[in-house]
Amino acid sequence: MATTNADSEPAGNSLSRGSALEQLPPRDTTTLVRTVRDRLRLAIALAEIPDGKLNQVQVARQLGVSRMPIRAAIPELVAEGLLESLPGGGVAVRPLTETDVRQVYEVRLALESQAVRSAAEHGSDWNLRQIQTIVDTHGRAFASYDAAKLLAADREFHMAILSASQNQHYQRSIVPVWSIVERAMVSVLHITTVFDNAWTEHAEIAGPLCDRDPDAAEAAIRRHLGDAAEKLVTSLAATIEA
Incomplete structure (x- = not known):
């Protein structure tokens, strides 16, 4: 194995x-x-x-x-x-392909860009505080995390946004593709700057969320997911070529 x-x-x-x-x-x-x-x-x-x-x-x-x-x-x-x-x-x-990653991130972008707007507009104060707490807590600790903990921390952040949207179908819809997301993410865990940058970007999403600024929150998550998709596709391509 x-x-x-x-x-x-x-x-x-x-x-x-x-x-x-x-x-x-x-x-x-x-x-x-x-x-x-x-x-x-x-x-x-x-x-x-x-x-x-x-x-x-x-x-x-x-x-x-x-x-x-x-x-x-x-x-x-x-x-x-x-x-x-x-x-x-x-x-x-099933072998993971570049097409899988691109398509999964298209789904994420469609769901999460709308969910983050809904969270900014309709999320409770408690929901938004929890998102900021997740960013702060894991941001201090993630350098010591193993692969499974890194995946769990990232999942907790994004699921908290989907939950804060007050639309239960966002979270239900993302579950079937999340396994592909995490499988792709494992390919970049050896690059220490990837998760460092990811948590900086999470903070950039949480800030406008807590300020209840849907436009800025959506722009931040679009940048985050777009950058992640390109890094994952590049890493996967290099792995396949090797």
């Missing part, structure tokens, strides 16, 4: 975190399937499961479960574009 190595971690990050494929504790079936799905999603994003046919027996053994929850989780991951069905049976990890 491929694992994230020291060269792919930002400077100062610890490699002491466990694998996304560590054995799971006993739990009820519904929760187990959901947890297996989340672990598989993260493992694919972190390249702990390489492209190619998914070895369900091996993954089940690593997680300490039967193949049932693996099989039950697969359809959702296929729908998200992380896995694809094979003609002869079974599924494979």
Whole structure:
């Protein structure tokens, strides 16, 4: 199994975190399937499961479960574009392409540019304070984060904006493509300036949000997502060529 190595971690990050494929504790079936799905999603994003046919027996053994929850989780991951069905049976990890990244960021731009306007106009004072708190808290700590924590911090910021929009369908709509977003982001985690710049840009989004300036907030998030898309496409292209 491929694992994230020291060269792919930002400077100062610890490699002491466990694998996304560590054995799971006993739990009820519904929760187990959901947890297996989340672990598989993260493992694919972190390249702990390489492209190619998914070895369900091996993954089940690593997680300490039967193949049932693996099989039950697969359809959702296929729908998200992380896995694809094979003609002869079974599924494979779907290779990530530049087209995937560009299309996913088109979706993000459409949803988040409108959501940030709604958040500025309709978000509660508590919502907006929470967004600023997220920026401040993670901005102070992210240099010590491992890959999974960096992804979680970025997710928390953007989901907070979608939640603050007061339109629950924004957040529901972004969920199916977010796995592709995080998988692409892993390709730039070794570039320490990327997340440094990202948190500066998050602060530039949070400022006009807290000032309830929808035009400035939308402009800031458009710059942020546009820059991110280009960096990810460039990084992915370099990885493919290598």
